[in-house]
Amino acid sequence: MKYDKVDALGERLAEAALTVLVRTYRKEVAAASRDELESACAAMRTQARPVLDRLLDDARAAPWIAEAAFHAAALELAHAGIAVLRPR
Secondary structure (H helix, E strand, O other), X not given: OHHHHHHHHHHHHHHHHHHHHHHHOHHHHHHOOHHHHHHHHHHXXXXXXXXXXXXXXXXXXXXXXHHHHHHHHHHXXXXXXXXXXXXX
């Protein structure tokens, strides 16, 4: 049962991170190739486990900031995808 809750949290976090990515880099996402989008998602997936672990640790240590920790985690994941799509 506990695994299901963590899984659901991970899915919500991924959805929030993708929303941030698309909303903040709308033009870059629209112009990106399928391979570039997959690379951005791969970068986000690579960071997912450590970011989720930090989120859970933060929420356990200070439950009153759990929502802020969630948003910070979503931003951190989105940043990983943005770094791939950002023009160089």
